[in-house]
Amino acid sequence: MTVPDKIPGLGQIRPECRDDFEEIEVGGGGLFRVGHDGVEHILVPKDQKSELIVFSDKTLCYIRSALGYPALYPLKEVKFEAPVKAVLMDLDGTSVRSEEMWMWIIERTVATALGNPNFHFAPEDFPYVAGHSVSEHLSYCIEKYCPGTSLEELRDIYFELVKREMKEIEEGRGHAEAFRPAPHLKEFLLELKAHGVKIGLVTSGLFEKAWPEILAAFRTMGMGNPLDFYDSIISAGTPLRKGQVGTLGELEPKPHPWLYAETATVGLGIAEEERHRVAGIEDSSAGILAVRLAGFFTIGVSGGNYKAGGVRAFANLECETLLDALPVLLGK
Secondary structure (H helix, E strand, O other): OOOOEEOOOEEOOOOHHHEEEEEEEEEEOOEEEEOOOOOOOOEEEOOOOOEEEEEEOOEEEEEEOOOOOOOEOOOOOOOOOEEEEEEEEEOOOEEEEOOOHHHHHHHHHHHHHHHOOOOOOOHHHHHHHHOOOOOOHHHHHHHHHOOOOOHHHHHHHHHHHHHHHHHHHHHOOHHHHOEOOOOOOHHHHHHHHHHOOOOEOOOOHHHHHHHHHHHHHHHHHHHHHHHHHHOEEOOOOOOOOOOOOOOOOOOOOOOOOOHHHHHHHHHOOOOOHHHHHEEEEEEOHHHHHHHHHOOOOOEEEEOOOOOOOOOOOHEEEEEOOOOHHHHHHHOO
């Protein structure tokens, strides 16, 4: 396979990213074929969640869907100018170290469905049970571990576990220690605020998961109410359950761009022509792709699965910690 040196909309491909892609002949659910209608390459990152349909003058990104609703987006060239007007921050992993907790709940969901309390995920499962929607994670589990179990059944088990655990945490008990602020989160947030930068919190997590998590982290940091600090918080809403009203959140979360686009445009009031003054920070492969598809300068921080997921090429900047990103964001 020959990955092109430069991909329209993505830019120059760094040497360390060249092995992150697999080339296929047919993509987009059969809509595109290499050598036909101007398609030069179809590239798939390691996490198998997306496809790059590469033409000579443009690139389309096809987002696969375990639930049967894929989507196609243009991959736009990202421009950036410091200092930023707004920073969009992922929750799980980037702001709060919580992925182990959520993977544990998914693991216990499968264990309950199988009637096997000793069940554990294998390491190769990790990229597929973190960073995406609950239904995407559970669909993966059904295919690999629970054939014959319905998604509705697994969702019922999952949300009962979440309800129980989150109630304990909100009341100051349970696994609150599982929600640890990321290293230097407090210093990073306060420095952005001191420079007048708007801060949006963006999560694919449903509200009943996300709120206890960020609340626990802010308690640990002694920073009061997150609603008084962040300029906007956008979650994937509330889950659909029998007898209740749900909100849109299972088919359009990361790696789709809509949560980030809504946070910037609606939550923070950033106009289209100011998009080059916005940056998004992520640690997951789904999140990195979501920020980039929304058209914002994309920063990858260590600790998540974005490197293993093969999407390093989508990151405009890679940092070990949040503090490492400050000089770029503030133009210092």
